[in-house]
Amino acid sequence: MQDLHTGQTAQDDIERSIVSGILSARIKPGTRLSENQLATVFGVSRTRVREAMMRLETRAIVHVSPRRGWFVAEPSAGEAMTVYAARRVIESGLLRSMSELTNAGRQKLHAHLAEEKEAIAAGDKQRLTCLMGDFHIRLAELSGNDVLIDILRDLTARTILISLLYQSDFHAMQSHLGHCEIVDALDAGEFTKAAELSIAHLEEVEEGLDLTSRRDPLSDLRTSLSLPPAAAQSKEAAVSSQKK
Amino acid sequence: MQDLHTGQTAQDDIERSIVSGILSARIKPGTRLSENQLATVFGVSRTRVREAMMRLETRAIVHVSPRRGWFVAEPSAGEAMTVYAARRVIESGLLRSMSELTNAGRQKLHAHLAEEKEAIAAGDKQRLTCLMGDFHIRLAELSGNDVLIDILRDLTARTILISLLYQSDFHAMQSHLGHCEIVDALDAGEFTKAAELSIAHLEEVEEGLDLTSRRDPLSDLRTSLSLPPAAAQSKEAAVSSQKK
DNA sequence: CTCTCCTGTCTGGTATGCAAGATTTACATA
DNA sequence: TATGTAAATCTTGCATACCAGACAGGAGAG
Incomplete structure (x- = not known):
């Protein structure tokens, strides 16, 4: 019997929420995932957040930079x-x-x-x-x-x-x-x-991907500097310009 | 289980050891994996053992029965x-x-x-x-x-x-x-x-598999009873004889 | 003015303690 | 002897406390 599903635990919720956010393109690569913030948002302790992060890490969906934080994966x-x-x-x-x-x-x-x-x-x-x-x-x-x-x-x-x-x-x-x-x-x-x-x-x-151009950590900065508004808006602008 | 500890710093050494044990057919399906025992064997606290278990669970290699324990997967x-x-x-x-x-x-x-x-x-x-x-x-x-x-x-x-x-x-x-x-x-x-x-x-x-015969939880016990020595010892004997 | 260093603050890393569920065992009773 | 019950003893679940590394910002020296 495939009775592996033990029900609805909160850490599954965290995991699912993040995956769902990525699948719906709401969460961008490189997004910081603070344990404390997620803990307060989901109303649980850091322990369960960490467990969810560990699971996501084995799925190569997030990664941890030691003592720095968890981040949504940025595949090379x-x-x-x-x-x-x-x-x-x-x-x-x-x-x-x-x-x-x-x-x-x-x-x-x-x-x-x-x-x-x-x-x-x-x-x-x-x-x-x-x-x-x-x-x-x-x-x-x-x-x-x-x-x-x-x-x-x-x-x-x-x-x-x-x-x-x-x-x-x-x-x-x-x-x-x-x-x-x-x-x-x-x-x-x-x-x-x-x-x-x-x-x-x-x-x-x-x-259709641009895999040749090295993903430069500075690229975001560069594009930001060339545009007056905030960095987050630059991509929105690119989208709307592409729509035309 | 005694020969699993490699004494490294590893946090995922636990994970690797268990997978390695399974890949080499030393660990049988359904084997109980006690958090406390693994913690003492690897010289760490339960926290890290749990993290390893969580990761292995996402890989469908172990599963947890709530409040009962961790077990090596027994695929249906x-x-x-x-x-x-x-x-x-x-x-x-x-x-x-x-x-x-x-x-x-x-x-x-x-x-x-x-x-x-x-x-x-x-x-x-x-x-x-x-x-x-x-x-x-x-x-x-x-x-x-x-x-x-x-x-x-x-x-x-x-x-x-x-x-x-x-x-x-x-x-x-x-x-x-x-x-x-x-x-x-x-x-x-x-x-x-x-x-x-x-x-x-x-x-x-x-x-070549016998997928029709339902896996009987008592089968282990039955086979054990048909043998003169204790069940746990038979496995140890098999392992040590193989080492020679 | 610039560079360096120091310190405060934030982050995750780890261990531990307590609570709650499940199982087993001991024991009293029919 | 068989059985039902309760307590003892496991187990994991979860939160918290504390530690150490990383980063930012400011003060001081050049």
């Missing part, structure tokens, strides 16, 4: 490539191993694509980032394999962090079309083709 | 099938994605196969269990992808636990031949064939 360029390579291996293997697409699965996929279209029409970038990652979790869910789903969920979280770090301009429509192609292949029962499309899609997305 | 039959399915997806995807086999990789593989042969000749079952799992880690290492290596290492640990639970008789030679076939295909540069062979191999191993 090399790490980014590794994660994408791993996703290509797993997702293509998953699609290739499929033998049928259930009606429930088909409906979920199409519902998701509809959501993507909606978000594109609305120009909601944050929601799009979330949905683009979610699509691949939907794919994993087709397999019904909890192990794979968990793995891909974590990889998706890391991917979102990577996107936020290295994605200069977001070709949402391009990604969306890639998703549509994969779903089309699945609809047609052409699982091998879907697998190949997923590899191509992930390569395409990875090539 | 369903979980076992899920893990094997995930391994098929990932390992086949990994092999299929390969484009070349480096000389270093080739040498490592052949060295490993030689070890397997040696262990078979010696009839060392515990060592064989370890090696049979290690082979798949060697495969992962071919990719040089740390993410995949970590994932497969954890899955291998779970697989070993599964083997110990459900594997009635161990067809070591059969597994070994399967490994040889995969290496042959890799040597020939036939990565697609290697991928297909890995799927067949994993299916073969899974079919």
Whole structure:
């Protein structure tokens, strides 16, 4: 029996909240996660916060700088490539191993694509980032394999962090079309083709990243200095300018 | 358990020791892991032991029964099938994605196969269990992808636990031949064939399990009672005899 | 004015203490 | 002898206290 779920503890809440925040692109890479602050926010002691952090650390979602603090992971360029390579291996293997697409699965996929279209029409970038990652979790869910789903969920979280770090301009429509192609292949029962499309899609997305430019700790500072407003606003400005 | 302490500073030394114990089939599924005992053995307080346990729990290697204790995971039959399915997806995807086999990789593989042969000749079952799992880690290492290596290492640990639970008789030679076939295909540069062979191999191993027979909590007790000596001593005897 | 050093304050790291649940054991009773 | 009950003794869960490292800011020397 899979009676591993012991119920709803507060430290699970902390963990879930942070992951959810990352998956929805609300928490940015490098964000400081103070034990004390989280403790007061969640109304618990630091002990439980620490446990949640430890768990997140094993999932490569946060990291700790000794005596300095916990931070949301900032994957390096090399790490980014590794994660994408791993996703290509797993997702293509998953699609290739499929033998049928259930009606429930088909409906979920199409519902998701509809959501993507909606978000594109609305120009909601944050929601799009979330949905683009979610699509691949939907794919994993087709397999019904909890192990794979968990793995891909974590990889998706890391991917979102990577996107936020290295994605200069977001070709949402391009990604969306890639998703549509994969779903089309699945609809047609052409699982091998879907697998190949997923590899191509992930390569395409990875090539859209700017992994060559060393992620310079000073880059934030530089962009900040070139702009009158606060640093946090600079990215918002970039987003709105890209929308036009 | 006495020979686990390595006396390092390590906070994750505890984690490593336990994983290593599982990978080498010295620690059996369901083994109780007392916080106090581990704390004294490793010469630290319960705090750090707990942190290690938490991390291992997120890797599905141990689980906690509230207020009862920590135990080495005992994967259910369903979980076992899920893990094997995930391994098929990932390992086949990994092999299929390969484009070349480096000389270093080739040498490592052949060295490993030689070890397997040696262990078979010696009839060392515990060592064989370890090696049979290690082979798949060697495969992962071919990719040089740390993410995949970590994932497969954890899955291998779970697989070993599964083997110990459900594997009635161990067809070591059969597994070994399967490994040889995969290496042959890799040597020939036939990565697609290697991928297909890995799927067949994993299916073969899974079919060798007895997943139908419900794991009886009393089985340990029964087998113990059928033996003249005490149950706890039999394990110690097996270990020490292996050391010689 | 600049550089250095010192100190106050904040951070996580670790250990410990207490509370509460679960299990087992001892014991009284039928 | 079998059984129900209560207490003793484990276990983990959680919070707190204290320690040490890192950083910032100010004072003083050059």
